Amino acid sequence: MPTVMWWCIGTAFAQLLIAGALLRAGRARPTKLAPSALALLRGGNRAAVTVALVALHQRGAVAAARRRTIRANGGPGATRDPLQRGVHASLHRAIGIGALVNRPRTRQAVDALRAELGLAGLLRSPGRWRAARMLLALVPVTPAAGLAVITLRGDATPLPYVLAAVTAPVAVLLWRVPPTTAEARRALAAERARHPLPAHRRAATGETGTAERIQLYVALYGDAALALFYPHFARDGGLLGGGRGNPDDGLPWKRVHAVPKLHLRAYRELGEGGDHGASCGGGGGD
Template identity: 60%
Template sequence: MGTGTWWCAAAACAAWAELLLAAALLRARGAVTGSADAATGPEALALLRGGPRAAVTVALVALHQRGAVAAGRKHTIRANGGPGRTRDPVQLGVHRSLRNALALRALVLRPEARRAVDGLRAELGRAGLLRPPGRRRAARLLLAAAPVTLAAGLLAGAAAGDGPGPALVLAAGVPVLPAAVALWRLPPATRAARRLLSELRDRHPLPAHRCEVTDGRLVRLYVALYGDPALALFLPRFSRDGGLFDRRPPDGH
C-alpha cells in the first residue's frame, strides 16, 4: 500500500471517528427520576416544541392573562403592573426583563429571560427531553471537522501520487457528508420529547372555537402545543399588536 493510500485511509478512519463521537454526544441520556415533572408546564412544552421564543411567548400569555403585560407600540410588549401570584421562573424572568417595552426577539435575549429559559432547558436536559447545549456544540464542531479531515487526507494522497482509485475514494468518503448533515439536523428535542408532544396533541386537539375553552391554563397549553394557530384563536389582538406571531397572522386576525 502506497503512502497516498495510507493518507486516504487514515483520513477516512479519522472522519468516521469524528462522526461516531458526534453521534455519541448527541445521543439522549435517560430520564432522571423526578426530572420529568419539568416537562408538565406549558413553558417547558413550548421550549420542547419551538425553543426559547416559544417558551417566552407562553410566559407572556400567562402574564397577559393576569394583566401584568400588554401590547406596546410598534409590535412590542410592555409591563402593565406586577407579575401577580406566580413562582414560575420563566414568567418572573420575562417580567423582570420588561423595564422598557421590547420586541419579542429582543426580549428573548434579555439576561433575566435568557437565564430563566436556560434553567428550564437544563431541567429538560436532565430529564432526557433536550440535548444539552454544550454537547450539541461539541458535536457540531466534530461534524464540521469530519468532511475537512477527509478532504485533507484525499488531497495529501493525491499529492503523494499513489493514492487509491476513484472507486475506493467514493466508497470511503461519499457517505461522510450525508451522515454529517443528518446528524447536524437532529433537533434539540429528543425522540422522547417529540413523542410526549405528539401524545399531548392527540389528547388536546386544537378547538374550532375559542368559546369551547374557559380555563386559562388550557389556553397556555394550546399555545405551547400549537403556537401561532392557538394565538390566533385565543389572543388574536394581543398577539398581533405585541408581535408574538412567528409568521404573518392569518387573514381576519
C-alpha cells in the same frame, strides 16, 4: 494508500463516533410538563417566552405597546414560575419579543428550564449538541485534505475515495438529529392528541382552569392558538410569525400555512371591526 490518508480517514471516523456519543440522549423519566416546557420543546426559546407572556397578560401584568413591542403593566402577580418572573423582570421598557428573548434575566430562566428538560431526558445538552455539530462540520474537510495530498502524488487507488464517500452521508444523518429527543416528540404528540385546538374560542372559555388551558394551547399550537384566543395582544405585541409581519394579515408568508383558515379569517376580521377580543377567562382579556 499513503499513511497520511489513513490518518485522515481514521480521524473522520473518530469524529463521527464522538459526535454520535455526544448526541446520545439520557434515559427519559416520567415528568409532568408545564406549558412553557412544552412550548420550549416545540418551538425553542421564543415559544417558551411567548407562553410566559400569555400567562402574564392573563393577569394584566403585561400589555402590547407601540410598534409591536411588549411593556410591563404592573407587577408579575402571585406566580412562582421562574420563566414568568424572569420575563417580567426583563421588561424595563417596551421591547420586541426578539430582544426580550435575549435579555439576561430571560435567558437565565430559559436556560434553567432547558437544564430541567435535559435532566428529564427530553432535551439534549446544548453544549454537547453544539460540540457534536462542530465535529460533524469537520468530517468532510478531514478526508478531503487527505484526498488532496494523494491526488498531488498521483495515487489513483479507489479505496480512499470510497472510504471518504462513506463518511459524508453519515455526517449528514447525524447533523439532522434535533435537540429534542424522541421521547419529547412523543410527549408533544400525545399532548396534541389529548388537547386538540378548538375551532372556536367559546369551546375553551368559561370554565375553571381556562387560563391554564389556553396557555397549553399556545404551547402546543403557537400562532394558531394566539390568533384564536388573543389576536389583538398577539398582533399588536408582535408575537405572531417570528416578528416579520406581512402588512395584509400580520403573518409572514412562510408561516400562514400553520394557522387554520378559520382562525386566520377571524384574525383578519379584527381590522374590520370584528370581535375585539373578549376575555378568555384568564383575568386579562385581549
